[in-house]
Amino acid sequence: MKNLKNQKGIxxxxxxxxxxxLLILAGVSLSLVAGSNGIMTRTVAxxxxxxxxTAKERGELAIAELQMEWYEGYYANxxxxxxxxxxxxxxxxxxxxxxxxxxxxxxxxxxVSVKIARAGDDSDEIATGTLSxxxxxxxxxxxxxxxxxx
Numbered sequence: 731m732k733n734l735k736n737q738k739g740i741x742x743x744x745x746x747x748x749x750x751x752l753l754i755l756a757g758v759s760l761s762l763v764a765g766s767n768g769i770m771t772r773t774v775a776x777x778x779x780x781x782x783x784t785a786k787e788r789g790e791l792a793i794a795e796l797q798m799e800w801y802e803g804y805y806a807n808x809x810x811x812x813x814x815x816x817x818x819x820x821x822x823x824x825x826x827x828x829x830x831x832x833x834x835x836x837x838x839x840x841x842v843s844v845k846i847a848r849a850g851d852d853s854d855e856i857a858t859g860t861l862s863x864x865x866x867x868x869x870x871x872x873x874x875x876x877x878x879x880x
Contacts, residue, residue, distance in 0.1 A: 785831050785846045785856040786879055792826040792833035793844065793861070793877060817875065818842055821861065831856070844877055 763769050800820045803809045821835045821842055827849055834845045834852075842861040848854050859879040 782857055786859075786877075788828035788831045789833045789844055789846045789857060789859065790877060792828045793821070793835070793875070796821055796824050796826060796835070797875060818861075835861070 761768065765771070797817065800817050803820075804817075822837045824835045826833045830849050831846050832849050832852065834847075836843050836845065844859045844861060845855055846857045848856065857879060859877045862876055862878055
């Protein structure tokens, strides 16, 4: 009969310890990836913030384009009557498709509101804001128009 002490190989205790260590590492890794403050949660939050920022940027670009259209009618074409008499009046009721977003400008009672939604789904508002004039602007020339996002 052979001497069992001379045999080389892994023992059952070493195998069990290795498996336990691997399970602990797997649990820690899963909590880092899928936990309440894990990588996946932070990725979704970052994606949402990025979408809102993109929508706001598209909204600002749309307002700038509408403002340029108004300037063209007011200054270049010399049309200072009707819808071109005042930038506020010109902007109200306008809608512009900007990539994946629809930008709408509406009358908000005391001012002009900007609403941004996904194109084709007006009920899903991503961002809203208010157009305002700073440094004593009158709304006639519109050169001091700004958007205050909610």
